[in-house]
Amino acid sequence: MEPFRVHLFVCTQQKPEGVISCSANGSLAVLDQLDREIQARGLDGDVQLTTSGCMGLCDEGPVMVVYPAGVWYRHVQPSDVREIVDVQLRDGQPVSRLVWNDAPAMKAMSVEHRQKVRAAMAAREKAGVLPEGLDQMIRGYMPSRCLLTALELDIFTATGDGANAEQIAMRIHANARAVGMLLDALVALGLLSKSGDDYRNTPESARFFVQGSKDNQRNGLLHTADIWHRWSTLTEALRRGSRVPMDRGKAPDWTRNFITAMQRNAKDRAGLVVKALGTAGVRRILDLGGGSGAYSIAFAKASPDLQCEILDVPEVVPLAAEYVSKAGVSAQVSLRAGDMLGDNLGSGYDLILLNAICHMFSEEQNRNLFRRVRQALAPKGRLAVQDFILNPDKAGPVRAALFSLNMLVGTEGGASYSESEYTEWMKAAGFSEVRRISLPGPTDLIVGRAE
Numbered sequence: 001m002e003p004f005r006v007h008l009f010v011c012t013q014q015k016p017e018g019v020i021s022c023s024a025n026g027s028l029a030v031l032d033q034l035d036r037e038i039q040a041r042g043l044d045g046d047v048q049l050t051t052s053g054c055m056g057l058c059d060e061g062p063v064m065v066v067y068p069a070g071v072w073y074r075h076v077q078p079s080d081v082r083e084i085v086d087v088q089l090r091d092g093q094p095v096s097r098l099v100w101n102d103a104p105a106m107k108a109m110s111v112e113h114r115q116k117v118r119a120a121m122a123a124r125e126k127a128g129v130l131p132e133g134l135d136q137m138i139r140g141y142m143p144s145r146c147l148l149t150a151l152e153l154d155i156f157t158a159t160g161d162g163a164n165a166e167q168i169a170m171r172i173h174a175n176a177r178a179v180g181m182l183l184d185a186l187v188a189l190g191l192l193s194k195s196g197d198d199y200r201n202t203p204e205s206a207r208f209f210v211q212g213s214k215d216n217q218r219n220g221l222l223h224t225a226d227i228w229h230r231w232s233t234l235t236e237a238l239r240r241g242s243r244v245p246m247d248r249g250k251a252p253d254w255t256r257n258f259i260t261a262m263q264r265n266a267k268d269r270a271g272l273v274v275k276a277l278g279t280a281g282v283r284r285i286l287d288l289g290g291g292s293g294a295y296s297i298a299f300a301k302a303s304p305d306l307q308c309e310i311l312d313v314p315e316v317v318p319l320a321a322e323y324v325s326k327a328g329v330s331a332q333v334s335l336r337a338g339d340m341l342g343d344n345l346g347s348g349y350d351l352i353l354l355n356a357i358c359h360m361f362s363e364e365q366n367r368n369l370f371r372r373v374r375q376a377l378a379p380k381g382r383l384a385v386q387d388f389i390l391n392p393d394k395a396g397p398v399r400a401a402l403f404s405l406n407m408l409v410g411t412e413g414g415a416s417y418s419e420s421e422y423t424e425w426m427k428a429a430g431f432s433e434v435r436r437i438s439l440p441g442p443t444d445l446i447v448g449r450a451e
C-alpha cells in the first residue's frame with residue numbers, strides 16, 4: 001500500500017565547496033520548479049515530493065527517483081520539469097531521454113562512491129582533521145559579518161537595479177577596492193549576482209534588504225548589527241559575570257532599530273498570543289515593556305471592549321505611539337512612560353503581559369516584579385509571560401541557550417530561564433493554575449492566575 005500514487009525523491013545533498021554534488025549541479029532549483037508544477041497541475045494529493053541525501057551518483061546529478069515505478073532520472077534541469085510532471089507524474093510514462101536505466105553501471109558508481117567516502121572519512125579521522133561541521137561553526141561569523149556590514153552600509157539599496165563597484169562605493173562613500181571585495185564575497189554567498197563588472201540584487205536581497213521594498217527588513221536587522229559589538233565582549237563578560245561597559249555609546253538609531261526589530265518578531269506572534277490567552281472576561285490589560293505595542297494592538301483589534309495600557313521607558317513611548325496610531329487603535333491603547341521595576345503599576349487589571357521582558361532581569365528582579373504584578377491584578381486576573389524557555393537541564397533549546405548569552409553581554413543580570421523557575425516564582429508571588437502554553441516558534445507562554 002502506498003500513501004501517495006507517486007513518491008518522488010530528489011537528491012539535494014550539499015557537499016563542501018568544490019566537491020561535485022546534486023545541489024551544486026542545481027537540484028534545489030529543480031526541486032523548487034517541481035513543487036510549483038505539481039501544485040499548478042493539481043497533483044498535490046497524488047504526488048509526494050521528498051528531498052533525499054546522497055544516492056552516490058553525484059557525477060550524473062541532479063538525480064531523482066520515482067517510486068513505486070522505480071524510474072531513475074539524471075542530469076535533470078529546471079527546463080525538464082514540466083515534461084517530467086506531465087509525462088511521468090501525471091500520465092505514468094517515463095521521459096525516455098532523461099531516464100537512466102543502466103542498473104549495473106549505477107550500482108558500480110554508487111558502490112565506488114561509498115568506498116571513496118568511507119576512505120576519505122577514515123583518512124580525515126586518522127589525520128585528526130577538524131570535522132566540517134565544527135569548522136563551519138568556528139568560521140560562521142564571517143558570512144554573518146559580511147551581511148551585517150552590507151546592511152549597515154546599505155549596500156543592497158546602493159546596488160539598485162545594477163551597478164559596478166565604483167558606482168556603489170561612491171553612493172555609500174566608501175573605498176572602491178574594499179567595496180569590490182565585499183561585493184564579490186556577497187556574490188559567493190548568494191546574496192548578489194554578478195555579470196561582467198556589474199552587481200545585481202538577488203530576488204531575496206531585493207525583497208528584504210532594499211529600501212522602498214514592501215518587505216524591507218533592514219532597519220530591524222540593524223539591531224542585530226548593533227548587538228554584534230556586545231557579542232564581541234563575550235569572553236570578557238564571562239570573566240566579569242555580567243556585561244562589559246563599552247566606550248562606544250549606543251548607535252544614533254539604536255532605540256528605533258531595537259523597536260523595529262521587536263516589531264518584526266512581535267507582529268507575527270501577537271495573533272498567536274491573543275488566540276492562546278483569549279479575550280473572554282478581559283477588559284483591562286497592562287502591557288509591561290510593550291515595545292512597539294504589537295501585542296496591545298492585537299488585543300485591541302480582537303475585542304472593541306478592551307482597554308490596553310502600555311508602560312515603557314520614555315524614549316520608547318513615542319515610537320510605540322506611532323505604531324498604535326498607524327493601527328488606528330489610539331482610543332483603546334494608552335501609553336505611559338515609566339519604570340516597571342520601580343513605579344506603581346496601578347490596579348484592577350484583568351491581564352498583565354510580560355512579553356520578552358523577564359530575560360532582561362535577574363531572578364530577584366523577576367520575583368519582585370511578579371509580586372508587584374500580582375498586586376496590580378484584579379481578583380482572578382492573569383499574568384502571561386512569553387519568553388524563550390530553557391529545558392529543565394538548561395542545556396537547550398539552542399535559541400534559548402544562546403539568547404541567555406545575549407542577555408549576559410547586554411544586561412546586568414538577565415538570562416533565559418526554565419519552566420520550573422518561572423512556575424516557582426509565580427507560585428511564590430501568589431499565583432495558582434500556573435501552566436505552560438506552547439506556541440509555534442521559539443518562545444512559549446507561562447500563565448498564572450491571581451489567587
Ligand SMILES: C[S@@+](CC[C@H](N)C(=O)[O-])C[C@H]1O[C@@H](n2cnc3c(N)ncnc32)[C@H](O)[C@@H]1O
Nearest residue numbers: 262266289290291312313316339340341355356
Ligand atoms: C525585549 S523588548 C520587548 C518588547 C515587547 N514586549 C515585545 O515583545 O515586542 C523589552 C521592552 O521593555 C522595555 N523596558 C526595559 N526595561 C524597562 C523598564 N524598567 N520599565 C519599562 N520598560 C522597560 C524596553 O524599552 C523594551 O521596549
